[in-house]
Amino acid sequence: MTVAEDELSLVFSALADPTRRAILERLARGDATVRELAEPFEMTQQAVSKHLKVLERARLITRTRSAQSRPCALDPERLDAATGWIARHRRMWADRHDRLDQHLAALRQAGETP
């Protein structure tokens, strides 16, 4: 549980940067090498590599170990974990407000029929 919590922090932290999100957007469309990723962002390959390390540590991407160009691929499992966490608490909040609405509706009805 503690490990999972920390992993979630790594994921959210990796997503908290516009360049890293842009890299993930690019990888959602297809695998790419560091060189291919660097071009549209007008960044050095070194700068892209730094961002890729953060994404790899959060396990948001995987990289082929064997090939020399080491293409990067999106790994959606951790994205699902992040959405899962948000969705659970979002739903809890929505349920609470539904209950509040029902309660207010019941109060209104009780007021109308004394």
Add this chain to the structure above:
Amino acid sequence: MTVAEDELSLVFSALADPTRRAILERLARGDATVRELAEPFEMTQQAVSKHLKVLERARLITRTRSAQSRPCALDPERLDAATGWIARHRRMWADRHDRLDQHLAALRQAGETP
């Protein structure tokens, strides 16, 4: 767009901490004051206040200005923005893999019926 992107960075950055996520979990169940939030976390009210400032800056929570106890409430709009971003790219990735599967199935079928 740039503003929205930065706002998204604030949201993900605020979520990248287990204590702040625990505070949001607590607020998903109901509004609470700083004192009420501090108790279960065994933290000083000062430490909780620091986390609340980060959550408030990311607009994940709102605080009543008038009341002296200033209860905190979850504001789900930004959570939706964060889930929205993830869901869009998750879907793009899934679509790409569906097309790949279809392509492979077509290749297999072509191989079976020469």
